[in-house]
Amino acid sequence: MATKTDGVLDPLRTISTKFIALVAVLGIAALITAEAIIHQLRHGLAVTDLASWGTQEGVTWGLYIGTFEWFAGMAVGSIAVVGYIRYRELTRYDVIARIGELWGLIAGLSAAYLIVIDLGRPDRVLNILTAWVVTVQYSPLAWDVTFVTALLVMTSTMLILSLRRDFSEMDHDSLPVYTAIIGQVLTAGYRPAEREKLDSMLRWLGLALLILAFTGGMVPGWLLGVVGAQAGWYGGIAGVSFLAGGLLSGVAAIALIAGLMRYLYDWETVIPTDVLVGLGKGLTLFGFVYLVILFNELLPSIFPMAPLAESRIGEAMLYGHFATDFWLAMAAIAIPVLVLAVFRERMLASGTELAVAGAIMLWGVFVKKQLTVIEPLMYPSGLPYEVGSYVPTLVEWVITIGAILIAILLFTIATKLVPMGGLTDTQSSTTEVNT
Amino acid sequence: MSTSDPPDDIESEAWEQWATDVVEGTGFDADLGVGLARDAQRVAKGEMSEAEYQAKYHEDVLEEFGVDDRPTAPEPEAPDGSPLPGIPTTGDRKRSRRSVMKTAGAVGLGALGLSAVQQSTRTAATATDNDSSDNDVQMGMAINTDRCIACLQCMDACNEENGNPAESLWMAVLRYEEDDFTDSEEFLTRPCQHCSDAPCETACPTNARYTREEDGIVLTDYDQCTGCRYCEVACPYGVNYLEWADPGEAEGFEGDAQVGDRTAAGTAPQGTMGKCTFCAHRQVSDDEDLRGTTACEDVCPVDAIHFGDMNDDSSAPRQHLANDTDGQPTYRLLEERGTEPNIVYVGNEPSATATQVDGPTGEDEFDLVRERHGRNEITLGSNEDDD
Amino acid sequence: MTTAIGIPILFGILLLPIYTVIVGFLLGEPRDFRTAGIGLGVMVAMAIFMIASTAMMGVVFGRITPF
Numbered sequence: 087m088a089t090k091t092d093g094v095l096d097p098l099r100t101i102s103t104k105f106i107a108l109v110a111v112l113g114i115a116a117l118i119t120a121e122a123i124i125h126q127l128r129h130g131l132a133v134t135d136l137a138s139w140g141t142q143e144g145v146t147w148g149l150y151i152g153t154f155e156w157f158a159g160m161a162v163g164s165i166a167v168v169g170y171i172r173y174r175e176l177t178r179y180d181v182i183a184r185i186g187e188l189w190g191l192i193a194g195l196s197a198a199y200l201i202v203i204d205l206g207r208p209d210r211v212l213n214i215l216t217a218w219v220v221t222v223q224y225s226p227l228a229w230d231v232t233f234v235t236a237l238l239v240m241t242s243t244m245l246i247l248s249l250r251r252d253f254s255e256m257d258h259d260s261l262p263v264y265t266a267i268i269g270q271v272l273t274a275g276y277r278p279a280e281r282e283k284l285d286s287m288l289r290w291l292g293l294a295l296l297i298l299a300f301t302g303g304m305v306p307g308w309l310l311g312v313v314g315a316q317a318g319w320y321g322g323i324a325g326v327s328f329l330a331g332g333l334l335s336g337v338a339a340i341a342l343i344a345g346l347m348r349y350l351y352d353w354e355t356v357i358p359t360d361v362l363v364g365l366g367k368g369l370t371l372f373g374f375v376y377l378v379i380l381f382n383e384l385l386p387s388i389f390p391m392a393p394l395a396e397s398r399i400g401e402a403m404l405y406g407h408f409a410t411d412f413w414l415a416m417a418a419i420a421i422p423v424l425v426l427a428v429f430r431e432r433m434l435a436s437g438t439e440l441a442v443a444g445a446i447m448l449w450g451v452f453v454k455k456q457l458t459v460i461e462p463l464m465y466p467s468g469l470p471y472e473v474g475s476y477v478p479t480l481v482e483w484v485i486t487i488g489a490i491l492i493a494i495l496l497f498t499i500a501t502k503l504v505p506m507g508g509l510t511d512t513q514s515s516t517t518e519v520n521t
Numbered sequence: 522m523s524t525s526d527p528p529d530d531i532e533s534e535a536w537e538q539w540a541t542d543v544v545e546g547t548g549f550d551a552d553l554g555v556g557l558a559r560d561a562q563r564v565a566k567g568e569m570s571e572a573e574y575q576a577k578y579h580e581d582v583l584e585e586f587g588v589d590d591r592p593t594a595p596e597p598e599a600p601d602g603s604p605l606p607g608i609p610t611t612g613d614r615k616r617s618r619r620s621v622m623k624t625a626g627a628v629g630l631g632a633l634g635l636s637a638v639q640q641s642t643r644t645a646a647t648a649t650d651n652d653s654s655d656n657d658v659q660m661g662m663a664i665n666t667d668r669c670i671a672c673l674q675c676m677d678a679c680n681e682e683n684g685n686p687a688e689s690l691w692m693a694v695l696r697y698e699e700d701d702f703t704d705s706e707e708f709l710t711r712p713c714q715h716c717s718d719a720p721c722e723t724a725c726p727t728n729a730r731y732t733r734e735e736d737g738i739v740l741t742d743y744d745q746c747t748g749c750r751y752c753e754v755a756c757p758y759g760v761n762y763l764e765w766a767d768p769g770e771a772e773g774f775e776g777d778a779q780v781g782d783r784t785a786a787g788t789a790p791q792g793t794m795g796k797c798t799f800c801a802h803r804q805v806s807d808d809e810d811l812r813g814t815t816a817c818e819d820v821c822p823v824d825a826i827h828f829g830d831m832n833d834d835s836s837a838p839r840q841h842l843a844n845d846t847d848g849q850p851t852y853r854l855l856e857e858r859g860t861e862p863n864i865v866y867v868g869n870e871p872s873a874t875a876t877q878v879d880g881p882t883g884e885d886e887f888d889l890v891r892e893r894h895g896r897n898e899i900t901l902g903s904n905e906d907d908d
Numbered sequence: 909m910t911t912a913i914g915i916p917i918l919f920g921i922l923l924l925p926i927y928t929v930i931v932g933f934l935l936g937e938p939r940d941f942r943t944a945g946i947g948l949g950v951m952v953a954m955a956i957f958m959i960a961s962t963a964m965m966g967v968v969f970g971r972i973t974p975f
Contacts, residue, residue, distance in 0.1 A: 120940045127972040130791050131748070132766035137893035140759025141690050144893060146750045202965060204747015206763055206792030209970030210727075213747050213965050217727040223914040227726035227751050232922050238958050253933035275946070283940040287947050289931025299920045314722060314858060315757035328819035394873050449945060468757045468855050470709065470875040475897070767975065791975040 093356040094181065095256075097347070098265055101502065105248045112495035119488025122192050122481050122496045123203060131206055145463035149486045151205035152456035157197035158234065158491075159328060159451065163336010164190030165241055166299035167185040167368075172244070172292030175285075177506065181357055181507040182365070185343050186336070187245040188500050193339070194238045196493045200345045203485060226309045233302040237366050241297060245271060251284050252508035265503060303383030304329050310458070317395035318462035323383050330379045334372040334419070335451040338444040341365040343497070345441025347506070357433055366434045366443075373423035373447060376399075377416070380454070395467030402465055405429070408457050415457070531562045553581050594791045599852050607649055633646040658736035661715060661831035661863030662818075663838035668825040669708040669868075671696060675817035675826065677887040679712075682800060682816035684774035687890045691761040691797040692817050697875040706878060709820055709871055710825065712817065713760040713797035714854060714862035715739045721752035721761065730794075733780065736830075737863065738799045741787040743778065746793040753794065761796045766788045766894050777804040799828070838865065 126133050137144020170187035171179040202208045214221075219230040253269035254276050261269060264355055310316070322333030343364060349359045386392055387400025403412045415416025422443040426434075434440050464474040478486075530536055540555045557578055563569040632740035671694050679685070679692040695709040718740050722730045730752050732738070741752075753761035774787025786802035789795030803811040818826040829836030834843070842851060842865060852870045853862045879900075892899045925965065933944040 126974055127969055128974060130766060132895055135896060137896055138762050141693050141891050142688060142893045143899050147751045209966050209973050211746045211966045213727040213745055215959060215962065220728050221726050222918055223912045225721050225726045227749060229922060235958055238920065239951060239954045239955060242954045246950050247947055280943040283938055283943040286936045289934055290936055291929060294928040297928055298925040301924055313755050315755055328943055359620060385951060463754065466759060469759060470695055470871050470877045471759060472877050
């Protein structure tokens with residue numbers, strides 16, 4: 087398959103004016119974000135609209151934590167996809183795995199630094215690590231730090247080892263000089279004899295990523311689910327709900343990227359239609375599962391037998407203060423699920439439609455994550471406190487949207503630095519795939 | 522054991538003989554027992570300070586009984602409830618049963634016929650209720666909301682004492698209305714509940730939120746706190762206040778923030794979590810008059826707040842609960858959440874449907890506000906449509 | 909009763925993938941401890957890198973924060 091061999095390296099060989107313009111725009115966005123972060127570091131969290139719940143009638147966790155949950159979910163979904171592809175050795179999905187490795191890593195990093203930005207004393211982030219030996223014995227936040235660290239370590243290891251394999255087959259002279267240098271470093275001490283072992287190790291690493299996604303991947307959900315004081319969070323379904331939302335948003339992010347790259351680089355052979363269909367099936371399935379779980383999460387709270395605290399939150403979500411956001415988010419997930427299920431092959435032929443579906447679903451999950459975090463804090467139960475309010479400030483919006491744009495910037499640059507897949511001949515892969 | 526009354530003069534031969542007889546019946550060191558009992562009398566008469574008393578016999582008590590559980594023992598035992606170091610326990614900060622019995626036996630000698638000592642030293646009191654499993658000092662409060670007139674002096678005194686900014690209401694008086702046929706309007710005086718099973722401690726990822734072993738007060742180590750606010754979401758009472766902004770020209774805390782080897786008293790520095798400390802700086806103060814008191818208790822004009830050791834039936838809160846409830850019901854806030862709060866309320870409990878009504882903190886006479894600095898002004902009841 | 913449920917969560921759940929990698933790399937066919945060593949070395953290096961960069965972030969932020 088000579089076409090693939092050439093095609094997969096296309097992003098490395100071309101640097102178009104459009105690319106430079108995109109990087110410039112995203113770069114400016116990154117600078118503005120950096121300025122907002124410095125502003126917040128100088129003045130503290132007072133520049134946000136966060137306030138203590140209770141007498142201050144605010145929410146103490148807001149956009150940053152909601153966006154953390156969103157990024158962490160995407161990272162979980164991405165590594166689940168990577169793990170499945172590497173474990174099953176689905177070489178036709180090689181490019182998808184690379185996208186997932188890069189995006190999983192970038193999303194994980196974004197989640198990690200958003201948590202730090204949300205701290206009142208971000209300069210003391212190391213305290214969390216030094217106290218870890220004691221706090222991991224009880225604090226879900228310490229588990230969460232453990233999980234995010236494990237995710238970053240294993241995803242970056244997967245990226246490095248799979249790049250080592252890919253670079254080992256490439257003629258470094260044909261690559262741009264910076265890519266060639268990366269290749270030299272990553273293939274240091276490479277012996278052709280280790281190829282078979284490397285394949286085996288990538289399989290094991292894939293299995294490990296799958297396990298991580300489906301076990302540790304629930305921790306950001308438990309973070310909220312164990313909090314008995316907050317009616318909307320507490321419960322046994324929180325971890326599962328987070329995992330399902332994560333799988334959906336991870337696959338959606340990868341589908342969005344894959345669809346866009348296929349469109350930009352005419353990658354009809356590098357990302358063949360059946361791979362797009364596989365991703366589309368994944369989106370349909372995970373979107374549906376996520377909706378089912380959300381329904382299970384909400385139904386008890388709106389049923390007449392619901393305890394008071396739960397019912398206030400459920401009602402605010404379904405008919406009250408948050409209803410518009412909530413129903414738009416649900417529509418953003420449900421309609422693509424429906425459309426993908428009905429028009430599957432026809433609609434996925436080009437990849438752009440898949441990208442659009444992915445983007446809409448990502449937005450839906452984003453909004454739902456924000457609502458999940460904010461709502462119990464806004465509708466306190468127990469003591470006679472007032473309903474709170476929360477209108478994120480400009481700084482919060484800039485840092486949040488900036489975090490997303492910086493993640494996109496990092497990915498865009500990465501596509502020009504490392505190959506998006508190996509040169510492996512793909513004819514042997516005949517397995518029909520259901521992601 | 523002899524139940525005859527002791528001679529009055531503790532310096533007399535007759536008293537010595539009487540005390541020796543009593544102590545020998547227990548099988549413990551007679552000299553130590555007699556000494557303890559005699560000096561306990563001196564404490565009761567005010568000839569000797571409590572601290573002197575504790576210090577004088579600490580080593581002897583330790584040697585004889587292997588444990589000295591008296592309140593101001595210089596070296597507290599490591600926490601027993603947890604098999605691993607530094608982990609918050611879930612409310613059972615108990616000593617082993619055996620050591621409790623031994624200490625009870627030891628100190629029990631002082632209790633014989635010496636009721637005056639019980640009032641003064643508290644050591645003796647442990648002997649009288651040695652069947653209650655918790656032998657530790659657990660500071661707490663009895664708050665009589667039936668007496669509360671919402672004058673807000675406690676809130677003002679708290680912020681004054683701790684140097685808090687106006688928006689950090691470690692003590693808050695909520696004015697609420699019951700949404701039922703009574704339409705009654707009541708007050709809830711709400712400091713931190715200093716739970717024995719504090720969810721905030723279990724949440725903390727830096728081990729900054731902790732219970733002081735000596736007296737069960739829940740504190741925040743300001744040097745360790747990263748301001749993640751997980752404690753705040755975990756607390757069902759909403760008593761945590763992050764210091765969002767730079768305190769600026771605000772006066773700040775003037776006392777000593779050091780509590781033991783941690784920085785935990787007074788207002789929280791910017792970016793860290795603050796909450797009611799039961800005036801921890803007073804509890805570790807050198808000034809004996811300040812120990813066992815809080816700013817809110819001192820200032821309350823209707824004597825609604827009573828602070829003291831909840832395990833000591835002679836303490837102010839226990840005495841209030843025993844004698845002064847005027848038939849009002851008593852309860853602990855949200856007890857069903859299993860947090861084991863150490864504040865006992867006297868009065869009507871707010872129901873789950875109670876709503877806040879305009880009141881206390883709107884007044885300008887104190888430098889108190891609800892809204893966080895930089896946020897929109899809060900009008901109570903403005904969000905009722907959202908309910 | 910204590911709240912030390914974190915120990916089983918850490919060793920029984922969170923570290924499962926680490927066990928998988930270590931066992932898989934070392935015992936998986938074909939046996940090749942050199943390549944396995946490289947893989948585990950990369951993982952350890954990344955762990956150190958992640959923790960070190962967190963520390964760096966704290967230091968840099970500490971420079972900016974005035975409090």
